[in-house]
Amino acid sequence: MPSHSFDSRLTCNGNGHMDPEIDWENVGFGMTPTDYMYVMKCSDDDEFDKGQFLPYGNIELSPAAGVLNYGQGLFEGMKAMRREDGKIVLFRPHENALRMKIGAERMCMPSPSADLFVDAVKKTVLANKRWIPPTGKGTLYIRPLLLGTGPILGLSPAPEYTFIIYASPVGNYFKEGSAPLNLYVEEEFHRAFRGGAGGVKSITNYAPALKPLTMAKSRGFSDVLYLDSVHKKYVEEVSSCNIFIVKDNVISTPPTKGSILPGITRKSIIEIARDQGYQVEERLIEVEELLEADEVFCTGTAVVVNPVGSITYQDKRVEYQIDENGVYKKMFSTYMAIQNGHIEDKNEWIVEIN
Ligand SMILES: *Cc1c(COP(=O)(O)O)cnc(C)c1O
Numbered sequence: 001m002p003s004h005s006f007d008s009r010l011t012c013n014g015n016g017h018m019d020p021e022i023d024w025e026n027v028g029f030g031m032t033p034t035d036y037m038y039v040m041k042c043s044d045d046d047e048f049d050k051g052q053f054l055p056y057g058n059i060e061l062s063p064a065a066g067v068l069n070y071g072q073g074l075f076e077g078m079k080a081m082r083r084e085d086g087k088i089v090l091f092r093p094h095e096n097a098l099r100m101k102i103g104a105e106r107m108c109m110p111s112p113s114a115d116l117f118v119d120a121v122k123k124t125v126l127a128n129k130r131w132i133p134p135t136g137k138g139t140l141y142i143r144p145l146l147l148g149t150g151p152i153l154g155l156s157p158a159p160e161y162t163f164i165i166y167a168s169p170v171g172n173y174f175k176e177g178s179a180p181l182n183l184y185v186e187e188e189f190h191r192a193f194r195g196g197a198g199g200v201k202s203i204t205n206y207a208p209a210l211k212p213l214t215m216a217k218s219r220g221f222s223d224v225l226y227l228d229s230v231h232k233k234y235v236e237e238v239s240s241c242n243i244f245i246v247k248d249n250v251i252s253t254p255p256t257k258g259s260i261l262p263g264i265t266r267k268s269i270i271e272i273a274r275d276q277g278y279q280v281e282e283r284l285i286e287v288e289e290l291l292e293a294d295e296v297f298c299t300g301t302a303v304v305v306n307p308v309g310s311i312t313y314q315d316k317r318v319e320y321q322i323d324e325n326g327v328y329k330k331m332f333s334t335y336m337a338i339q340n341g342h343i344e345d346k347n348e349w350i351v352e353i354n
Contacts, residue, residue, distance in 0.1 A: 020130060026171070028172065029171065036053045037164060038165040043150065051163070053124075067147040069152070070152075074103040076145075088353040090125070112163055133171075146161060180309025180310070181298060181307070183223055185225045192226075193229040198258060198261065199260065199261065200261075224239050225237075235254055240303075241306070242260070244269065246327045252282075253270070253280075253282055263299055264301065265305070295308075307326075308320060
């Protein structure tokens with residue numbers, strides 16, 4: 001396979017290059033291939049090689065690769081955005097690096113250092129710069145992967161690992177844009193359980209969620225809301241985003257104790273809300289409380305902060321009025337204003353690339 005050094009790539013992607021022929025008004029959350037992917041391998045000594053950029057494309061794997069046979073793999077999701085001030089920025093990328101480190105530990109994999117991770121993400125964004133949507137039209141979604149790619153037959157950690165980063169321009173995650181979500185409370189299937197891998201972004205958490213998601217979508221719901229697997233009583237999270245409820249101006253979200261993915265957006269919203277003087281509680285939330293809540297919203301890199309319009313639990317459907325002056329809107333606006341550079345980034349969440 002041809003490989004390119006970072007510098008030669010920059011030349012070929014220099015300013016004179018044609019912009020991709022993309023209808024920026026209608027980018028959804030589908031996969032649009034970009035120019036380059038970052039690839040770095042690690043064998044034997046737990047040391048990663050020097051990474052390289054390859055043209056985006058298929059990778060070759062042994063049929064006996066640990067990831068294919070036993071699901072030894074992790075992913076991350078982050079976004080680069082083009083601000084109106086011309087800066088290209090990432091949001092709290094070290095948090096993604098640390099989360100991958102914790103996940104790698106759980107999945108018996110070596111992981112790149114946080115600095116190496118962030119540096120590789122930055123370079124991947126620059127290598128695919130022409131694919132970053134114009135300001136306001138979307139973002140470049142970045143997908144780092146850590147995979148057990150070495151061949152292994154007996155159940156054991158793979159002998160070789162590959163860290164890959166690819167990217168795709170995206171618009172809104174949900175087709176309806178930030179239209180309110182209609183959630184279905186799932187009682188039969190669970191996303192994660194105490195002692196499992198629900199607290200890390202292991203690829204093994206997602207295929208089992210496809211069936212409940214497909215079933216809910218076929219019944220007209222936007223997504224599934226999971227309950228804890230022991231009592232089937234406490235709210236956990238949505239397929240790929242965290243959940244918050246608001247009651248009498250108090251904001252609550254379930255604690256991340258192993259079966260809930262610790263979202264970086266979740267963490268940021270908690271910090272923003274507290275900074276604005278809200279009382280924020282991380283506590284068990286009974287599913288019945290949803291029926292009484294003033295507001296419910298979801299958070300995640302893909303969905304950002306999205307209001308929930310209805311929740312269906314057993315034979316009850318509650319609808320929420322979406323208040324344009326509500327808590328969800330304040331959280332969304334502040335989060336976006338920090339990313340856009342419209343308000344001060346006093347916690348140093350923004351990492352500039354160029
Ligand atoms: C990625 C993910 C989230 C959101 O995490 P962010 O860091 O905010 O993007 C929430 N739940 C699940 C199951 C996820 O995979």
